[in-house]
Amino acid sequence: MPIEACRQRVNSGAVNVPNLNFVGRTVLESMRQPVLDAVDRKNRSVIAMNNLQLPDTLLADLSSGRRPLSAHEKIRLASLLKAVSDPWPELYGLRGIEMENRLWTSEYVQFYLGEENSDYKSGTIDPSLACIIGHAEPDGPIALDYRVAPPRVIYLGGGIKSVWIELAPTYESLIAAISDP
Numbered sequence: 001m002p003i004e005a006c007r008q009r010v011n012s013g014a015v016n017v018p019n020l021n022f023v024g025r026t027v028l029e030s031m032r033q034p035v036l037d038a039v040d041r042k043n044r045s046v047i048a049m050n051n052l053q054l055p056d057t058l059l060a061d062l063s064s065g066r067r068p069l070s071a072h073e074k075i076r077l078a079s080l081l082k083a084v085s086d087p088w089p090e091l092y093g094l095r096g097i098e099m100e101n102r103l104w105t106s107e108y109v110q111f112y113l114g115e116e117n118s119d120y121k122s123g124t125i126d127p128s129l130a131c132i133i134g135h136a137e138p139d140g141p142i143a144l145d146y147r148v149a150p151p152r153v154i155y156l157g158g159g160i161k162s163v164w165i166e167l168a169p170t171y172e173s174l175i176a177a178i179s180d181p
Contacts, residue, residue, distance in 0.1 A: 049131050050101055052146050055171045058133065062094045069178070076178040081136045083157030083165050091134035091142070100132040100141065112141065112156060114164040122154045122164040133171075144171060 048054060069077065069091055078087040092100060103109060104127035114124040126147060134142040136155040144151040145164070153168040168174035
């Protein structure tokens, strides 16, 4: 059953969902709370996620259906992921971005905060100022880091002690680096 259908059944009360804690909220409350914050109803497009304005280039990519990446783009992106032993990169479409950003409100968020490290500029991440847009490997998110303006692109890597590492100074520069010439 698609997630939207599940959400509708939960909201209607047709399903009895246990009152489990989900980082300060119940599972029911979490399913009712959308991650998409701002929608341009006229153009039917998302313009913000987690209260963060998405870069125009990312919005254009999502609108144009640029995802999934081509094989060549994945190879170029993998070559940039120096702190990942077995890169398996992907940049998500809108649905993937929405789903993966639920990590920030899950009980598992503690495992994705990163650690301070003098070797890497970013080190940690502030979940309230981040938007996951892909993954470097299945359990290693790629995110926009809004602690700087414009938001930089960072990824979780580093092996045993996870750290957030700058991948590109902007989303636009990342796409330029991996795009076909």
